Amino acid sequence: MAESIRTFSLQWRILSLIIALLVYFPILSGSYFKPFNVSYDHRALIIAGKRRMLVSAGIHYPRATPEMWSDLIAKSKEGGADVVQTYVFWNGHEPVKGQYNFEGRYDLVKFVKLIGSSGLYLHLRIGPYVCAEWNFGGFPVWLRDIPGIEFRTDNEPFKKEMQKFVTKIVDLMREAKLFCWQGGPIIMLQIENEYGDVEKSYGQKGKDYVKWAASMALGLGAGVPWVMCKQTDAPENIIDACNGYYCDGFKPNSRTKPVLWTEDWDGWYTKWGGSLPHRPAEDLAFAVARFYQRGGSFQNYYMYFGGTNFGRTSGGPFYITSYDYDAPLDEYGLRSEPKWGHLKDLHAAIKLCEPALVAADAPQYRKLGSKQEAHIYHGDGETGGKVCAAFLANIDEHKSAHVKFNGQSYTLPPWSVSILPDCRHVAFNTAKVGAQTSVKTVESARPSLGSMSILQKVVRQDNVSYISKSWMALKEPIGIWGENNFTFQGLLEHLNVTKDRSDYLWHKTRISVSEDDISFWKKNGPNSTVSIDSMRDVLRVFVNKQLAGSIVGHWVKAVQPVRFIQGNNDLLLLTQTVGLQNYGAFLEKDGAGFRGKAKLTGFKNGDLDLSKSSWTYQVGLKGEADKIYTVEHNEKAEWSTLETDASPSIFMWYKTYFDPPAGTDPVVLNLESMGRGQAWVNGQHIGRYWNIISQKDGCDRTCDYRGAYNSDKCTTNCGKPTQTRYHVPRSWLKPSSNLLVLFEETGGNPFKISVKTVTAGILCGQVSESHYPPLRKWSTPDYINGTMSINSVAPEVHLHCEDGHVISSIEFASYGTPRGSCDGFSIGKCHASNSLSIVSEVKLYCLQHWQLIQSYEGI
Numbered sequence: 001m002a003e004s005i006r007t008f009s010l011q012w013r014i015l016s017l018i019i020a021l022l023v024y025f026p027i028l029s030g031s032y033f034k035p036f037n038v039s040y041d042h043r044a045l046i047i048a049g050k051r052r053m054l055v056s057a058g059i060h061y062p063r064a065t066p067e068m069w070s071d072l073i074a075k076s077k078e079g080g081a082d083v084v085q086t087y088v089f090w091n092g093h094e095p096v097k098g099q100y101n102f103e104g105r106y107d108l109v110k111f112v113k114l115i116g117s118s119g120l121y122l123h124l125r126i127g128p129y130v131c132a133e134w135n136f137g138g139f140p141v142w143l144r145d146i147p148g149i150e151f152r153t154d155n156e157p158f159k160k161e162m163q164k165f166v167t168k169i170v171d172l173m174r175e176a177k178l179f180c181w182q183g184g185p186i187i188m189l190q191i192e193n194e195y196g197d198v199e200k201s202y203g204q205k206g207k208d209y210v211k212w213a214a215s216m217a218l219g220l221g222a223g224v225p226w227v228m229c230k231q232t233d234a235p236e237n238i239i240d241a242c243n244g245y246y247c248d249g250f251k252p253n254s255r256t257k258p259v260l261w262t263e264d265w266d267g268w269y270t271k272w273g274g275s276l277p278h279r280p281a282e283d284l285a286f287a288v289a290r291f292y293q294r295g296g297s298f299q300n301y302y303m304y305f306g307g308t309n310f311g312r313t314s315g316g317p318f319y320i321t322s323y324d325y326d327a328p329l330d331e332y333g334l335r336s337e338p339k340w341g342h343l344k345d346l347h348a349a350i351k352l353c354e355p356a357l358v359a360a361d362a363p364q365y366r367k368l369g370s371k372q373e374a375h376i377y378h379g380d381g382e383t384g385g386k387v388c389a390a391f392l393a394n395i396d397e398h399k400s401a402h403v404k405f406n407g408q409s410y411t412l413p414p415w416s417v418s419i420l421p422d423c424r425h426v427a428f429n430t431a432k433v434g435a436q437t438s439v440k441t442v443e444s445a446r447p448s449l450g451s452m453s454i455l456q457k458v459v460r461q462d463n464v465s466y467i468s469k470s471w472m473a474l475k476e477p478i479g480i481w482g483e484n485n486f487t488f489q490g491l492l493e494h495l496n497v498t499k500d501r502s503d504y505l506w507h508k509t510r511i512s513v514s515e516d517d518i519s520f521w522k523k524n525g526p527n528s529t530v531s532i533d534s535m536r537d538v539l540r541v542f543v544n545k546q547l548a549g550s551i552v553g554h555w556v557k558a559v560q561p562v563r564f565i566q567g568n569n570d571l572l573l574l575t576q577t578v579g580l581q582n583y584g585a586f587l588e589k590d591g592a593g594f595r596g597k598a599k600l601t602g603f604k605n606g607d608l609d610l611s612k613s614s615w616t617y618q619v620g621l622k623g624e625a626d627k628i629y630t631v632e633h634n635e636k637a638e639w640s641t642l643e644t645d646a647s648p649s650i651f652m653w654y655k656t657y658f659d660p661p662a663g664t665d666p667v668v669l670n671l672e673s674m675g676r677g678q679a680w681v682n683g684q685h686i687g688r689y690w691n692i693i694s695q696k697d698g699c700d701r702t703c704d705y706r707g708a709y710n711s712d713k714c715t716t717n718c719g720k721p722t723q724t725r726y727h728v729p730r731s732w733l734k735p736s737s738n739l740l741v742l743f744e745e746t747g748g749n750p751f752k753i754s755v756k757t758v759t760a761g762i763l764c765g766q767v768s769e770s771h772y773p774p775l776r777k778w779s780t781p782d783y784i785n786g787t788m789s790i791n792s793v794a795p796e797v798h799l800h801c802e803d804g805h806v807i808s809s810i811e812f813a814s815y816g817t818p819r820g821s822c823d824g825f826s827i828g829k830c831h832a833s834n835s836l837s838i839v840s841e842v843k844l845y846c847l848q849h850w851q852l853i854q855s856y857e858g859i
């Protein structure tokens with residue numbers, strides 16, 4: 001144990017804080033690159049005449065604020081991305097037919113310029129169908145109302161609108177000089193999206209539509225390659241690309257096309273009532289390494305930053321407000337460790353291989369064992385001399401393997417890839433996480449030489465305090481509330497009436513109950529039932545303004561017992577949407593509200609057909625129409641003081657003013673004390689909230705990175721509320737007196753709402769002999785006859801805090817065989833008693849110096 005060398009490097013992040021300040025003020029004019037062309041061959045995209053191996057970071061601009069964009073782009077670049085990828089969100093850009101919106105979170109030109117000024121490229125996926133767990137898959141709801149329209153098929157009205165919008169976007173980019181041949185960052189576009197999934201539903205018209213979409217796109221003269229993802233019949237001039245958890249072995253439909261992975265699902269989305277998915281960093285790195293190993297050349301993380309479904313932008317039905325996605329950058333833009341750091345190391349290793357990866361037309365395959373294989377890339381380097389890079393994979397889900405390659409022995413952990421940028425030395429193994437926040441790795445059969453773990457705590461400004469002691473309340477009227485109501489004989493389709501201007505649609509009818517009915521009920525049970533064949537997403541039934549019950553579901557049968565009094569009764573049905581359908585064929589026909597028969601049962605003279613009744617309709621809530629959530633209009637409403645002991649009540653508006661927490665850390669509201677509704681801060685809609693408990697089962701299995709991932713594999717949060725924290729972007733906050741307004745549907749306690757900041761509270765790292773030397777030692781590869789000369793160096797552990805934080809104390813350090821994870825470590829059988837004091841000295845030294853690399857020998 002004594003002979004092993006340990007090197008620690010603790011970096012204080014002042015340096016990166018200064019860098020971050022610089023990137024906040026990018027120059028937003030002029031061109032960003034010397035104009036260059038993009039083409040491709042079977043091996044890769046060819047950028048300015050050179051094949052490139054590219055890593056791309058998926059970031060959807062409206063899921064963050066413009067004030068967050070620079071930081072997200074900078075962190076993508078720091079994490080090793082060459083490209084940013086985004087969809088274009090049609091319903092955000094054309095909310096009303098012919099009226100465009102490119103402001104605020106929809107300022108696409110600004111977003112693209114920021115990418116250009118950071119030196120990254122852009123893959124712009126125009127769609128305009130995007131799926132994306134986004135409301136209606138990105139389609140504007142007005143599109144449904146165009147006579148004769150059928151979406152995503154050979155249909156003239158649809159094609160006309162699609163072409164108009166795609167042309168609008170391409171022209172906008174060209175006018176702003178954002179294509180690469182103009183010196184801008186755009187290197188690639190996308191038309192349609194995962195159409196192959198639904199194409200069969202449209203028969204021949206679907207096939208014709210694919211051809212039309214391709215030639216329409218190519219006809220726009222954008223001058224960069226176009227992609228269709230999941231499109232096995234993509235025409236010759238369009239690259240078909242892969243989406244999935246794994247895309248190694250994917251073959252495009254022509255030998256002239258490169259292997260692109262447009263969506264690497266590094267996590268998954270969540271539904272209200274669902275548990276939270278996590279994809280282990282080791283498995284994700286394995287998938288990515290396998291992709292480049294087997295001939296891939298462009299890989300995009302879907303998502304690199306997921307962000308937030310602000311307002312009513314989340315798709316559905318029932319997708320939650322957070323779109324964290326378990327991405328390398330979390331919902332707030334903070335690094336999610338160890339995923340972010342592990343991928344950064346992976347990208348650095350792939351970059352070291354790039355000269356060899358682009359030099360070879362195809363890898364050489366070598367079988368190393370029953371479940372072990374090598375792919376070797378060699379050829380002539382650009383600057384002369386031979387280059388060679390190899391990937392050694394062990395796809396065995398259970399066991400480590402010892403393999404021989406080029407006369408050397410290598411140990412490969414299960415389900416892992418070792419990357420050898422010089423065909424000799426291992427720069428990285430996907431199962432060995434050297435990034436901070438350690439997770440247990442399955443070690444090889446080599447005798448353990450001990451490992452060192454350190455755990456550090458960061459100063460938290462995470463004061464749990466209730467947001468306000470003083471609240472105002474206002475009752476939302478139950479039922480028809482205003483002038484713009486109308487009456488119609490029959491039940492109308494929900495979206496046909498609301499046009500999605502609100503989640504809510506009131507339906508009111510009058511039910512007269514005779515003395516005979518009452519005596520009938522006295523004999524047979526005192527109730528009647530509202531029965532509807534099929535409904536979505538939420539239905540609330542009121543009789544005489546009293547809530548009888550609520551039904552939640554996606555095209556489920558609704559059966560709600562109701563009680564009437566003799567004489568006239570008001571029957572009120574409130575239908576609500578919780579995110580419009582974003583996936584599947586025939587979206588224009590999906591709609592919302594009711595389908596099938598609607599009746600009232602249990603009457604003496606038989607059932608009453610509600611679809612023939614006369615109904616009065618009202619779209620939305622009075623408070624929504626009066627905009628009482630805005631700074632301008634909230635004072636006009638007749639708010640009254642809420643007593644601290646007020647019992648929870650349904651259909652209430654609440655408001656208060658609050659001061660935000662100091663500092664720059666992301667701010668969240670904890671809404672666990674509330675029921676269900678929507679919330680606004682200074683008039684900005686922060687999203688729908690719902691204190692719904694996640695499924696009880698499914699989280700019990702321990703998360704093993706080994707073996708194929710699926711979204712049910714490593715979930716957490718079972719039995720707890722699906723989402724309690726709601727992001728309030730800093731830029732929406734003023735230094736004091738911020739207006740918070742909530743509309744509460746089911747009853748909650750606003751006095752218990754708290755405001756918090758989010759930061760990485762505990763950092764930990766682990767190194768052992770099994771970890772590889774830090775990649776920066778490789779940063780100037782010296783290729784000599786196909787091998788790279790490196791000095792043998794010991795592994796290091798790096799810990800760093802988010803900007804603006806310092807390491808405040810060291811909680812745990814053990815050189816030996818410590819147990820546990822970042823949640824808590826304990827000393828193992830072997831432990832050097834002076835570990836903590838030595839590490840603490842390093843920390844003190846670190847606080848006085850910006851950077852320190854100190855070797856400790858023979859602890």
Ligand SMILES: *[C@@H]1O[C@H](CO)[C@@H](O)[C@H](O)[C@H]1NC(C)=O
Binds near residue numbers: 480481482
């Ligand atoms: C419904 O609309 C009519 C016609 O505009 C209006 O006279 C009536 O007052 C409205 N009802 C309510 C409850 O406001």
Ligand SMILES: *[C@@H]1O[C@H](CO)[C@@H](O)[C@H](O)[C@H]1NC(C)=O
Binds near residue numbers: 145493496591
């Ligand atoms: C919605 O309205 C359109 C006319 O605008 C009509 O063709 C369609 O049938 C309606 N949908 C339903 C389900 O009522």
Ligand SMILES: *[C@@H]1O[C@H](CO)[C@@H](O)[C@H](O)[C@H]1NC(C)=O
Binds near residue numbers: 524
């Ligand atoms: C009345 O409602 C109750 C509970 O909602 C139900 O159990 C009962 O069967 C109903 N009675 C009749 C006659 O429908």
Ligand SMILES: *[C@@H]1O[C@H](CO)[C@@H](O)[C@H](O)[C@H]1NC(C)=O
Binds near residue numbers: 661
């Ligand atoms: C958090 O609480 C501490 C001590 O209770 C106080 O000194 C500090 O100012 C508070 N910070 C914020 C942001 O409220």
Ligand SMILES: *[C@@H]1O[C@H](CO)[C@@H](O)[C@H](O)[C@H]1NC(C)=O
Binds near residue numbers: 784785
């Ligand atoms: C590289 O190869 C040449 C010719 O095969 C040989 O003479 C030279 O010594 C080699 N250099 C190194 C550093 O191995």
